[in-house]
Amino acid sequence: MTYTLPIRVYYEDTDMAGIVYYANYLKFIERGRSEWVREIGMDQLEMKAEGVVFAVRRVEADYLGSAVLDDELIVETEVANVTAARLVMEQRVLRGEEVLFHAMVTVVCMNEAGQPVRLPANIRQMVH
Numbered sequence: 001m002t003y004t005l006p007i008r009v010y011y012e013d014t015d016m017a018g019i020v021y022y023a024n025y026l027k028f029i030e031r032g033r034s035e036w037v038r039e040i041g042m043d044q045l046e047m048k049a050e051g052v053v054f055a056v057r058r059v060e061a062d063y064l065g066s067a068v069l070d071d072e073l074i075v076e077t078e079v080a081n082v083t084a085a086r087l088v089m090e091q092r093v094l095r096g097e098e099v100l101f102h103a104m105v106t107v108v109c110m111n112e113a114g115q116p117v118r119l120p121a122n123i124r125q126m127v128h
Contacts, residue, residue: 032075065100
């Protein structure tokens with residue numbers, strides 16, 4: 001299942017050349033993952049109250065094109081792989097049919113002490 005999030009490029013997203021600053025693509029995909037979590041019914045505040053939070057462990061990213069001011073973009077998010085300890089998400093930022101940015105993001109769970117823990121069983125079931 002692919003979750004899509006529409007976004008628009010604002011002036012604050014661009015650099016001196018008038019294109020989206022490279023680090024902002026990471027913000028765009030973070031928003032995509034956050035909205036995906038809500039869409040499938042996960043409550044991150046409830047997880048935190050239970051002592052577990054998500055953390056990004058790895059991002060492998062390719063910048064394939066440039067977005068500019070006022071572009072309408074789509075952030076696509078889908079689960080690529082789930083194990084007992086990690087969730088790998090494939091994410092793309094598109095303008096129309098053109099893929100501008102592609103990333104594979106590995107997410108893990110951590111406890112309050114910052115140590116890795118297994119993904120809770122209910123979360124593994126939600127994402128399968």
